[in-house]
Amino acid sequence: MLSRIAELVYWIGRFTERAEGVSKMVSSYHYSATQLGSLETRSGLHDLIAAFGEHEEDEESTFRSTATWWVTAGSNPTSVVSCIRGARENARRAREVLSLEVWESLNGTASALESLVASGASYDIVADRVPGYTRALFGVVETTTPRDEAWEVFRLGTMLERAAMTLRAVLIGAEAVERLSEDDPLALHAWTVTLRACSALDAYRRTSVAVPRGPEVLALLLQSATCPRSVLFALREVQSVVPSGTKAFGVTSRARKLLTAPLDLGDGKVPAFADRLLGACDRIHASVISGWRGGWETP
Amino acid sequence: MVHMSLLEGYDFASYRDEAIDDDGSPRAHYRPVLAAMDRMGADALARRVELREVVQRSRGVTFTMRTEGAETERTFPLDLVPRIIPASQWAHIEEGLRQRVRALNLFLEDVYGEQAILSDGIIPWDMVLSSPQFQRRAWGIRPPRGVHVHVAGLDLVRGDNGDWMVLEDNLRVPSGASYVIENREVLTRVLPELFGSSPVRPVDHYPAMLRSALRSAAPPSAGNEPEIVLLTPGAYNSAYFEHTLLARHMGVPLVEGSDLLTDGDVVYMRTTRGRQRVDVIYRRIDDEYLDPLALRPDSLLGCPGLLAAARAGTVTIANAIGNGVADDKAMFAYVPEMIRYYLNEDPVLASVPTFLCGEPDQREEVLRRMDQLVVKPVDASGGYGMLIGPAADEATIERFRARINANPRGYIAQEVVRLTRHPTLIGSALAPRHVDLRPFVVQGGDRIEVLPGGLTRVALREGSLVVNSSQGGGSKDTWVLRETTPRPRIETGARRSLIRPLREERDDTALGWQQPQQQQASERPPC
Numbered sequence: 001m002l003s004r005i006a007e008l009v010y011w012i013g014r015f016t017e018r019a020e021g022v023s024k025m026v027s028s029y030h031y032s033a034t035q036l037g038s039l040e041t042r043s044g045l046h047d048l049i050a051a052f053g054e055h056e057e058d059e060e061s062t063f064r065s066t067a068t069w070w071v072t073a074g075s076n077p078t079s080v081v082s083c084i085r086g087a088r089e090n091a092r093r094a095r096e097v098l099s100l101e102v103w104e105s106l107n108g109t110a111s112a113l114e115s116l117v118a119s120g121a122s123y124d125i126v127a128d129r130v131p132g133y134t135r136a137l138f139g140v141v142e143t144t145t146p147r148d149e150a151w152e153v154f155r156l157g158t159m160l161e162r163a164a165m166t167l168r169a170v171l172i173g174a175e176a177v178e179r180l181s182e183d184d185p186l187a188l189h190a191w192t193v194t195l196r197a198c199s200a201l202d203a204y205r206r207t208s209v210a211v212p213r214g215p216e217v218l219a220l221l222l223q224s225a226t227c228p229r230s231v232l233f234a235l236r237e238v239q240s241v242v243p244s245g246t247k248a249f250g251v252t253s254r255a256r257k258l259l260t261a262p263l264d265l266g267d268g269k270v271p272a273f274a275d276r277l278l279g280a281c282d283r284i285h286a287s288v289i290s291g292w293r294g295g296w297e298t299p
Numbered sequence: 300m301v302h303m304s305l306l307e308g309y310d311f312a313s314y315r316d317e318a319i320d321d322d323g324s325p326r327a328h329y330r331p332v333l334a335a336m337d338r339m340g341a342d343a344l345a346r347r348v349e350l351r352e353v354v355q356r357s358r359g360v361t362f363t364m365r366t367e368g369a370e371t372e373r374t375f376p377l378d379l380v381p382r383i384i385p386a387s388q389w390a391h392i393e394e395g396l397r398q399r400v401r402a403l404n405l406f407l408e409d410v411y412g413e414q415a416i417l418s419d420g421i422i423p424w425d426m427v428l429s430s431p432q433f434q435r436r437a438w439g440i441r442p443p444r445g446v447h448v449h450v451a452g453l454d455l456v457r458g459d460n461g462d463w464m465v466l467e468d469n470l471r472v473p474s475g476a477s478y479v480i481e482n483r484e485v486l487t488r489v490l491p492e493l494f495g496s497s498p499v500r501p502v503d504h505y506p507a508m509l510r511s512a513l514r515s516a517a518p519p520s521a522g523n524e525p526e527i528v529l530l531t532p533g534a535y536n537s538a539y540f541e542h543t544l545l546a547r548h549m550g551v552p553l554v555e556g557s558d559l560l561t562d563g564d565v566v567y568m569r570t571t572r573g574r575q576r577v578d579v580i581y582r583r584i585d586d587e588y589l590d591p592l593a594l595r596p597d598s599l600l601g602c603p604g605l606l607a608a609a610r611a612g613t614v615t616i617a618n619a620i621g622n623g624v625a626d627d628k629a630m631f632a633y634v635p636e637m638i639r640y641y642l643n644e645d646p647v648l649a650s651v652p653t654f655l656c657g658e659p660d661q662r663e664e665v666l667r668r669m670d671q672l673v674v675k676p677v678d679a680s681g682g683y684g685m686l687i688g689p690a691a692d693e694a695t696i697e698r699f700r701a702r703i704n705a706n707p708r709g710y711i712a713q714e715v716v717r718l719t720r721h722p723t724l725i726g727s728a729l730a731p732r733h734v735d736l737r738p739f740v741v742q743g744g745d746r747i748e749v750l751p752g753g754l755t756r757v758a759l760r761e762g763s764l765v766v767n768s769s770q771g772g773g774s775k776d777t778w779v780l781r782e783t784t785p786r787p788r789i790e791t792g793a794r795r796s797l798i799r800p801l802r803e804e805r806d807d808t809a810l811g812w813q814q815p816q817q818q819q820a821s822e823r824p825p826c
Contacts, residue, residue, distance in 0.1 A: 096546035
């Protein structure tokens with residue numbers, strides 16, 4: 001496969017997963033902010049800013065203005081709308097390795113999203129709608145793409161992005177409960193929001209009878225071998241498509257080892273742990289891209 | 300005369316009409332289609348126009364257009380009334396196309412080799428040597444099996460007498476074949492009713508045809524499975540949709556110049572697993588941009604060293620470098636002579652009468668009759684830079700007169716052909732619009748194949764003769780009708796299909812969930 005095409009396909013996977021991830025997080029925090037009455041204030045902003053960063057040009061930002069920036073702003077290169085545009089543009093340039101169905105699905109998604117935004121739909125409506133589109137796309141990829149290199153590269157992009165998104169959600173959840181007792185209703189709420197942001201609330205309910213509590217939630221989101229939203233699951237998939245013996249393979253392998261060891265969750269260690277794994281994701285990404293461009297580094 | 304409400308007020312008399320006879324009745328081969336559209340009525344057709352837009356958008360059938368410095372992606376306008384060509388008429392066209400491409404290919408083989416046609420005085424030396432499309436650097440490169448023209452797109456028109464004539468030869472990077480495939484695909488989705496009564500020859504095998512031709516054009520060193528790539532200038536090229544469609548349908552990588560490199564006169568592409576050798580490059584970029592070392596040094600689209608690799612015989616470039624000398628609009632006037640010289644045959648298809656401004660006596664006539672002729676620059680395409688004499692004002696004519704005098708070799712003139720018109724859906728009614736036809740011819744070794752039909756281009760603006768999509772033109776699905784032979788009747792009564800009916804595949808457990816519900820229903824108390 002051409003290196004240039006591999007990068008394009010990889011980014012289709014990342015952009016699509018990112019659009020879904022950002023949408024779900026925004027929806028989830030929107031749900032939380034609505035309940036807590038902080039939509040029009042700065043107090044609800046913490047989660048969003050922690051997840052994605054602040055909209056620097058917005059001096060009097062509220063939850064609503066920041067969420068709008070992250071979902072519908074065409075001028076924000078990492079907003080949901082921009083991610084879908086980027087995925088579509090990449091697909092346009094890599095059409096020869098995509099099935100017609102994948103192209104039609106992505107092209108249709110981009111066009112539906114543009115119409116929705118043009119109609120003046122607010123960020124929460126758009127964020128609500130996007131996961132439906134992206135899941136449809138993933139379904140079409142799953143059912144029409146041969147399990148060849150293009151598939152592997154798409155999977156690599158998707159899974160690396162998913163690992164990173166889940167880690168962001170974990171990081172925010174862990175920071176939110178830092179000064180709360182385990183039984184504090186706000187802590188239970190924060191973990192519910194985190195699970196919802198990762199599309200893992202139902203998976204949690206199926207594996208644990210308890211209300212969402214830190215250790216169980218973290219075990220599911222970080223260490224589950226069966227839940228497709230977990231970091232371990234995503235990194236296992238990443239490792240299966242990265243060439244063995246390369247630096248990217250080694251970094252993935254070490255990250256997996258960290259996740260399979262017993263977690264030390266005491267005294268604010270979770271954010272640092274999540275941050276360390278996010279760093280590993282960045283290194284895997286950099287190593288893969290340089291591998292395609294000029295040759296694979298060895299560990 | 301057959302009455303159709305869709306044709307009320309339709310002007311069939313001013314020009315020869317492809318679909319309507321002199322008495323206003325649909326021609327026999329158009330009757331079923333026009334009758335089907337008439338039955339549907341204007342409202343239903345308007346809805347189908349909307350559906351067409353949706354289908355085209357979702358499939359991404361677009362072309363890139365540059366307006367006011369910005370590039371926009373537009374859907375390729377497809378008119379819903381198909382153009383229909385009867386089988387017997389097509390057989391004649393096909394014969395003419397094969398003959399013409401064979402002769403043009405022999406000319407290229409000759410002009411970049413022995414140059415016998417020049418030595419024998421059939422074509423003046425000056426005609427070739429002064430052509431900006433004659434690539435001196437390609438002299439002596441002999442592509443495998445002598446094939447220079449792997450793909451040709453020849454523009455055909457019909458005038459008042461209905462005879463098919465060649466207007467232009469395109470032997471460099473002819474585009475439009477993907478729209479032939481897509482137009483058919485879209486029309487079958489949008490107006491399936493039309494296909495019922497007319498047996499139409501399929502067109503979706505074009506990529507397979509092309510791939511097979513490219514495969515047979517591979518150098519001997521390539522082995523049994525040559526690596527074929529399609530070289531595109533990139534996503535912002537107006538024909539990028541076509542490049543992706545062809546690459547996808549042929550199953551070959553779509554490469555950009557930066558994906559290629561040469562090493563020791565061998566071409567490679569950069570892949571995720573390192574270098575991979577390339578044997579055949581189906582290039583969709585112009586000659587001058589192919590190789591910055593040998594041609595335009597500022598080109599970022601090509602790959603340094605391609606020409607040397609082609610000369611070394613390690614890679615085939617299709618179409619071959621330098622083909623422009625044969626489809627130069629001035630050389631067009633000599634094609635009938637080429638056919639006689641190389642094939643010893645008379646041309647099957649006539650050419651539109653052409654005057655060479657480089658010839659003093661012909662130039663004189665052109666300058667005298669500017670207001671009656673079409674004047675074209677020899678090296679332009681896309682309908683740009685030409686003068687349609689009868690529609691031009693005096694100032695424009697004067698401007699062209701000055702250009703011709705300054706550079707006579709740079710211009711030709713042709714008699715105005717009163718292009719036939721074709722019913723076209725404008726709003727919710729049919730209106731006549733001028734059309735031409737670009738059939739595609741593919742050559743692999745000794746085999747020359749013609750895609751049935753081709754791209755019918757239609758000038759959507761009323762009265763316009765310019766059919767190019769970049770200038771307000773659209774296209775039509777083009778049907779070549781199949782000869783109908785009665786099919787043998789298959790007796791189905793005595794045979795039982797081997798396919799197990801779907802309903803027999805259910806088992807009891809699959810039905811299990813329904814039973815309690817049925818019970819519930821039966822237990823419902825009577826009202």
